[in-house]
Amino acid sequence: MKVKSVALVAIAAVIAIILPATNIITGAITNPFSWKSLKENAFATDYYTGLLNSIRYSIGYSTSPKQAVVGYNGWLFLGDQYANSMSVSRSKLFMTTGKMDARKAWREKWRETILKDFGAKFYVTIAPNKEEVYSENLPNWAKPYNKLPYSSFLNMQHDESLIHLHDRISSEKSSSPIPLYYKNDSHWNESGAWIAYQAISKHIKSHNPNLTFLAQKDISISNAHRTGGDISKFLFIENQVTDFDPIISTKNNSNIIIRSFESGAILYSGKNKRIDSPSSTIVVTSSDAKNDIKVLWLRDSFGTHLSPLFASTFKTVYQRHWGGIITNDLAFRSLIAKTSPDIVILTIVSRSEFELTYFNK
Template identity: 30%
Template sequence: MKRRLYAALTLTALIMCTVPTVNLYRVFTTQSDVKWWKAKVLYNMDLFHGLISQLIYPMGLSIHPSKVIIGKEGWLFLGDEYADKISVKRAGVDKKETQIIENVARSVELWDQWLSSKGVTAFRIVIGPDKDSVYPEYLPDWSSHTSLRPTDVLLRHARGDIYVDPIKALVQAKQQFAHPLYYRTDTHWNNAGAWIAFDELRKSLTNTQTRLIWPQARAPLTLTTHKRGGGDLAHFLRIQESLSDNEVVLNFPDEYSLPVEHHDFNSGEMTFSGQNIGIASPASLLLVSSPQALNSKKVLWLRDSFGTAMTPLMTATFSETLHVYYLLLKPEALVALVERFQPDYVFITSVERDIRGDFFQSGPPVTHVDATVIN
């Protein structure tokens, strides 16, 4: 018994000495300016986690199973740490989930009515389907889903045409495209997937917004592909450098090549001037101006990271787009933004796992909802 204890203590001591030694070597040989004396630097385990991950990844094992699930043929998927997405889809919609869905449907309807009362021409929520909703065949067998998505239940409760769910279009398109519509090592859709979702938004608005002009796709849609590093899921596994993905380059129409300016919405300061590009989730309110866009219209765009690949499409279509990271937005702040910016359209782009979250369960503040909206 003592020998085992001594062996464990010796191994622990070796690790405690080896880890900071290796980390210090990496800091000094890469000329990094990090504060090497900090404990979080000295005992950073990323390198060792990466080595372990490289060993067990080929066996279908994840060093962070709550974050990343190892699927088939190199496909990675999010785990339960993010909105219990796997468990809900495996177990189905229960009473608690049904109540949440009913709250969301009612709140979204109230927002639609309130926005209409403020002169907003159309309100749409574009769902970014979870990757496992589009490519369930690559999930491990143990995580197979029920036939009915929680999103399907939500759409049954929702009134009107507020929601744009591109799931059918994406599933149909994946049979026709030579390349996936989502990254294998990342949670997001690529440029092709974003185009299909944006086209579904166009279809949703075509009947009522007949004067809007939309970019047209060229055939073939995919122009070329090139290699890129592993995505966010590979990063969670600490093997992003050893895994790779394909970046799909679309055969963009000429409308995309237009000059744009980015301004901080609150200060008015210009932060970028150049060609139309993708924009990651903004840390602060970001106004994108594109005077040569197809339509001289203002869009308040509440979005998450699924909006990144859609940005060039939105910029080419509308002359002013206010980008807002919606997950941190409170109802009062949204009211203030609408009254200040006075948009023609309000769009939300949200990943599927978040469309039943707290943001969507909160309707307009009661002080801003008149009797006609409530009734």
């Protein structure tokens, strides 16, 4: 009994030394002299959990399938905790023509309202889910069956405001030297965003021939790498995996200023860069945009890699996450009235658009 007690004490002592040391070395403890930092992170096991999970990941096993699904060739996909992604992919949840007609009616209502009451154009861009574009990398149990995929229903919609990006991105992936989506993140990368931008610009220009958009000659693409993205973080393996991270530079090399719309305070001033999805309205002005117009852009995280391209295209871009706006008619009208845009653009990922029951009304 005494030997067991000594052994347990010894093991506890080793752990008490190893865990804090590991968390200092890996940066989990940002300040070893701060009691708060030590208290919060001294005995965190994320690093060793990540090492163990990286082994599981390599053989196709996920410790949190509700959050992250491990596919073929190292690809990770969102689980059902996020907008029922896998159930939609497997066609366990599926769209109906009635719901699609309701969505089309919503778009048409706002297209007519925004044009009539505010003199602006309205466009809805739907970014395809990663599993729609790279379904060949899904595990066999997660692949769609029987029912038509959501993208097929979108292809049946032909209203002026809809910009459906699935087919364009899917057709370009085979000719791209690198994937258009991150393997261990749920989003497209800048190469994917560039393909999306080209489709968006082609559609908008067909209704606004006086506008000018970026062309292939206006950009350069350099290849870089980064550590894991959002899905890999669910498995604590973001530091054990890497991914391609193409960087697009525009040759006009614009500077931008980001201000709070409410207060006018300058939040950033410098080189054009990616902008994360803002929870409150911001104003992005560009020094060298191709068009001196104002755009109200309601967006989600799929707008992050599009944001430098939009800043190089439109002089003034009001940005805000669409949450709480597109499901509230008064808030939507109020924001349009306050910003007085020439164009209103909604960018929303397919899984979110699918889940919004508001559109079914």
